[in-house]
Amino acid sequence: MHAFASADMRDWDRQAIALGGISGMSLMRRAGAAVARVTARLAKARGDERVVIVAGKGNNGGDAYVAARLLHEDHMRVDLLLTTPPELLRDDAQTAWREAQLAGVPFRVLNHAAHWDMLAETICAKDFVVVDGLLGTGAHGPPHGAIAAAVRWILNKSPVCGVVAIDLPSGLDADTGCPATPCVRADVTVTFGAPKKGFLNPVSWPFLGHVDVADIGLPARAMPQATSRAQMSDSKSLGDLLPARRCDGHKGCYGHVLVIGGSSGLTGASALVTLGALRSGAGLVSAAIPAGSLPAVSCLTPGAMPYVVETRNGGMALDLFLKAIPETKRFDVIVAGPGMSVGQGTTDIIQSVMDSSVAKVLLDADALNVYVGRRSDLRRSTCSQRVILTPHPGEAARLLGVTADEVNADRVSAAERLACETGAIVVLKGAGTVIADPADGVYVNLTGNPAMATGGSGDVLAGIIAGLWAQGLKAIDAARLGVYLHGTSGDGAAWEGFAPSVPPETLANHVGWAIRWLMAV
16 A cells, blocks of 8 residues: 555545545544554453553544543543643544543543653553554644653553554654654554555654554545555555455365475474464475474474475485475475575575476575576576565675665665566565565565564565465465564564564464454454
């Protein structure tokens, strides 16, 4: 989904009211309902039973009052904190406020900065979620007065509390993505209609957290004109891509993935790929691995089918590989490269796979190194089959003949260039993973968190994408959905208390949770 400037979003709202016959209050109720749903799910993931909602006086505050009422009616413990006296509220925000009061939502007015300093003495528990409904897209410049004090209070609570931002974190500029001082750091941002233009700026990412786009009924015919080539992978469109499971389905209905990986000293990578593929729904997963990887695969994924490949000089060789797997065309997707090591054997096996009739190949890790200095060879190999590449910045830099710093300086351009030069779908891993398709554009993913920065996370991602691809999704859709679910799995694990580090097997085991989260958006 394309991101839009704040002025465009306001115009879209106005046109929705004028053209679609939708009242402003209806849009506010839908927005507040989306915030309430996400807040309740975050609280459940964290094991919290209390929600503290901090609200300003504009439409952002009105959304907060709707969310407060709905959560209160759902029997959650809700505290509503206002930075402005209720009598100063206007229009739809005033209506939302009256509805919250008729429902019996408890509230306090803290309209002076000093009030927020005293609040620390009365709300000191750790087990709650904070909802930031202070400032919306129309705000510019740093918060001040009671608003600034409220933002600082949220920041003081954020290390131990979950934080949900309404539309965008207060203090973040919707158009530039630049944070003011102070600025809320959210765990989840529930944004309405479409991402905001500033979300594509990497400086905004530490403040946004997990981004969900809520559909509040803005008419598609009134959508603003896109101005950026990059889009954001959003929950609103990705939910439609989830593969359906037939009531009479069996393992043969959901694709067969072959993982080729492992070498002396690198025994776990292929096991994590197989785990990711199984967790994302592949019907069958096989693994062509050296004997040293067999215990890891058998332990993590007893449902996977191992083919033990004899090794030569610590790694697999083509003749020994073909002895174990004489033909590869019976597999729907092949993942090659995790833990294979660099050497002639790896090069020969990868080239054999690329020259085969397999329609879908995902190249990761050491399989990417085969094509350093040979991008044109890779492009020729993609003419008859679709290929997904999953490099981290260092691998992408080697393929492009630049430095990792140059890749990270403009990740969108780097991913786009690599996709165009290879003809493959490129998944450039890292914070703000970029998915580029030479025919379908560039997407930026804003799920995931620093707790995922641990060895093996990328292997799980390769497996998730392969599992989705094997179930019949297009390559670009499998990549976009796989990256989103991978990041959301990490978010869910972190919210459940696995931070500061989410082990890769924990990450894979949260894929089902991530799918449920996406289905509920």
